Amino acid sequence: MVAAFSDHELAPEVDRAEASGDFPRKIVQQMGVLGLLTLPFAESIGGGGQGYEVYLQVLDEISMRWASVALAVSVHTLACHPLGGFGQKDIKSHLLPKMMSGTQLGAYCLSEVHAGSDPSATRTTATQRADTWYLNGTKAWVTHGGLADFYMVFARTSEDPRKGISCFYLPAGTEGLSIGKLESKMGLTSSPTALVHLDDASVKDFSLIGGEGEGLSIALSALDAGRLGIAAIAVGLAQSALDHALNYAKDRETFGKPIIEHQAVSFILADMDAQIQSARDTYLAAARLKDSGLPYSREASISKLIATDMAMRVTTDAVQVLGGAGYTRDHPLERYMREAKVMQIFEGTNQIQRLVIARHLSLDTDRHSR
Numbered sequence: 001m002v003a004a005f006s007d008h009e010l011a012p013e014v015d016r017a018e019a020s021g022d023f024p025r026k027i028v029q030q031m032g033v034l035g036l037l038t039l040p041f042a043e044s045i046g047g048g049g050q051g052y053e054v055y056l057q058v059l060d061e062i063s064m065r066w067a068s069v070a071l072a073v074s075v076h077t078l079a080c081h082p083l084g085g086f087g088q089k090d091i092k093s094h095l096l097p098k099m100m101s102g103t104q105l106g107a108y109c110l111s112e113v114h115a116g117s118d119p120s121a122t123r124t125t126a127t128q129r130a131d132t133w134y135l136n137g138t139k140a141w142v143t144h145g146g147l148a149d150f151y152m153v154f155a156r157t158s159e160d161p162r163k164g165i166s167c168f169y170l171p172a173g174t175e176g177l178s179i180g181k182l183e184s185k186m187g188l189t190s191s192p193t194a195l196v197h198l199d200d201a202s203v204k205d206f207s208l209i210g211g212e213g214e215g216l217s218i219a220l221s222a223l224d225a226g227r228l229g230i231a232a233i234a235v236g237l238a239q240s241a242l243d244h245a246l247n248y249a250k251d252r253e254t255f256g257k258p259i260i261e262h263q264a265v266s267f268i269l270a271d272m273d274a275q276i277q278s279a280r281d282t283y284l285a286a287a288r289l290k291d292s293g294l295p296y297s298r299e300a301s302i303s304k305l306i307a308t309d310m311a312m313r314v315t316t317d318a319v320q321v322l323g324g325a326g327y328t329r330d331h332p333l334e335r336y337m338r339e340a341k342v343m344q345i346f347e348g349t350n351q352i353q354r355l356v357i358a359r360h361l362s363l364d365t366d367r368h369s370r
Contacts, residue, residue: 001034002036002058002061002062003061005030005031005034006061006062006064006065006066007065009027009030010024010027010062010065010066010069011065011066013027013066014065014066014068014190014332015332017066017068017190018068018189018190018335019189020190021189021190021192022190023068023072023144023147023190023191023192024066024068024069024190025105025147027069028069028072028073028076028102028105029102029103030102031069031073031102032100032101032102032103033101033102035048036058036073037073037076037077037080037099037100037101037102038100039054039055039058040052040055040077040225041080041084041096041100042084045084045092045093045096046096046097046100047084047100051287051288051290051291052225052228052287052290052291053284053287053288053291055077055287056228056229056231056232056283056284056287057232057284058073059073059074059229059232059233059236060232060233060235060236060239060280061236062236063232063233063234063235063236063237063240064236064237064239064240064243065240067188067233067236067237067336067339068188068189068190068191068339070232070233070236071143071188071191071233072105072143072144072191073229074226074229074230074233075106075107075108075143075144076099076105076106076144077225077226077229078106078108078222078225078226078229079099079106079107079108079148079150079151079152080096080099080100080106081218081221081222081225082152082167082169082209082210082218082222083095083096083099083152083169083209084096085218085221085222086167086209086210086214086218087169087209087210088206090206091169091206095150095169099150103149104149104150105144105147105148105149105150106144106148106149106150106151106152107142107143107144107145107148107150107151107152107196108142108143108151108152108222109139109142109151109152109153109154109196110122110139110154110219111139111140111141111142112124112137112138112139112140113138113140116140116141116349117348117349117351117352119154119165119216119219119220120161120165120216122137122154122155122156122165123137123156124136124137124138124139124153124154124155124156124198125137125155125156125157126155126156126157126166126168127157128157128205131204131205132202132203132204132205133168133202133203133204133205133207133208134176134200134201134202135153135155135168135170135176135198135200135201135202135203136198136199136200136201137155137198138180138195138196138197138198139153139195139196139198140195141183141193141346142193142194142195142196143191143192143193144191144192145179145180145182145192145193145194145195145196146179146182146192146194147192148172149171149172150169150170150171150172151169151170151171151172151174151177151196152167152168152169152170152209153167153168153169153170153196153198154166154167154168154215154216154218154219155168155198155215157212157213157215158213160213162216163213163214163216164213164216165213165215165216165219166208166209166210166211166212166213166214166215167208167209167210167214167215167218167219168203168207168208168209169203169207169209170201170203170207174201174202174203175201175202176198176199176200176201176202177196177197177198177201178196178197178199179194179195179196179197180194180195180196180197181194181195182194185342186338186341186342187335187338187339187340187341187342188339188342223347223348224290224296224297224300225290225300226347227300227301227303227304227347227348227353228283228286228287228290228300228303228304229347230304230307230308230343230346230347231279231282231283231286231300231303231304231306231307231308232283232307233343234279234307234308234310234311234340234343235276235279235280235283235307235310235311237311237315237336237339237340237343238272238275238276238279238307238310238311238314238315238340239276240332240336241272241311241314241315241318241333241336241337242269242272242273242276242314242318244318244331244332244333244336245269245272245317245318245321245322245326245333246260246269248321248322248325248331249265249266249269249321252322259321265321268317268320268321269321271317272314272317272318275310275313275314276310276314278306278310279303279306279307279310279311282299282302282303282306282307283303283307285299286299286300286302286303297356297360298356298357298360301348301353301356301357301360302353302357304347304348304350304353305350305353305354305357307343308340308343308344308350309344309350311340311343312337312340312341312343312344314340315333315336315337315339315340316337318333318336318337319333319334319337
């Protein structure tokens with residue numbers, strides 16, 4: 001069903017929208033009607049009750065046609081996660097159905113200009129007076145900034161290094177919340193990214209998600225899942241690059257035969273295929289751990305690292321297979337190459353993923369030594 005929807009609704013629109021920078025809000029709403037925004041949430045809260053193994057394959061399939069739309073689903077799911085997993089029952093039952101229906105679009109406000117890979121360095125503050133919280137600061141690299149109907153904002157409520165950050169739900173239109181200039185990006189141009197300014201943005205007590213000081217643990221739990229989402233999107237993008245390069249190699253002839261029959265080209269394509277399959281198997285293995293309730297933080301970092309580095313290599317090789325044609329905008333490969341680059345950066349840079357993996361190795365060594 002997802003493949004048919006993507007072929008019919010996404011593929012015909014992607015080139016135009018990416019060239020003009022138009023966000024496909026109506027398509028996201030259609031996906032809500034189909035239930036594609038509910039998949040990883042429990043049926044008890046109105047979700048689709050599907051495991052991450054299914055959800056990630058959906059992102060993979062969507063990304064083969066349009067990476068920005070797959071990113072929209074992933075970021076929206078990330079923005080719903082705090083409420084779905086930690087929200088109070090009454091606010092959850094009131095807000096979640098709208099969020100998952102496609103009528104509302106979410107944004108996730110964690111990063112700041114000086115606090116991207118280190119969320120504990122957050123400087124945005126939230127101060128409580130009576131039953132109202134006042135938020136001040138600026139959030140950076142906010143996907144859906146300016147278009148979102150709600151913002152999940154992480155702000156400092158104390159100086160405690162571990163329990164000093166809290167999570168807040170801010171509806172669009174909150175007094176004191178404003179949007180900065182849209183970023184002019186290398187790729188994913190139909191996905192808006194902006195600064196979010198908070199100048200005494202005020203929300204009532206019920207907008208605090210989870211308990212005071214639980215924001216960092218909420219953020220980190222969401223990031224592990226979000227990293228798997230980016231891994232799946234990277235795999236779908238790479239798959240599309242391979243498919244395009246493969247079709248071209250079967251049609252393009254040199255020295256009297258299709259270039260796929262030249263070993264130099266066929267080996268590049270074979271390596272691309274092997275890398276894509278390996279990355280897909282890696283994110284699926286991590287998803288099965290998550291679905292089984294087992295620790296998967298290390299595996300999420302491995303998946304994100306392997307898949308996004310792979311996507312950069314595969315899209316670069318796909319351009320090479322097409323030669324000069326691959327460098328032009330007559331083919332989508334130059335766009336795929338630009339889109340792959342940012343996947344090595346967001347949801348934690350790949351250098352941060354290596355740091356996370358190394359820490360897990362250190363903990364494993366200590367445990368075995370005991």
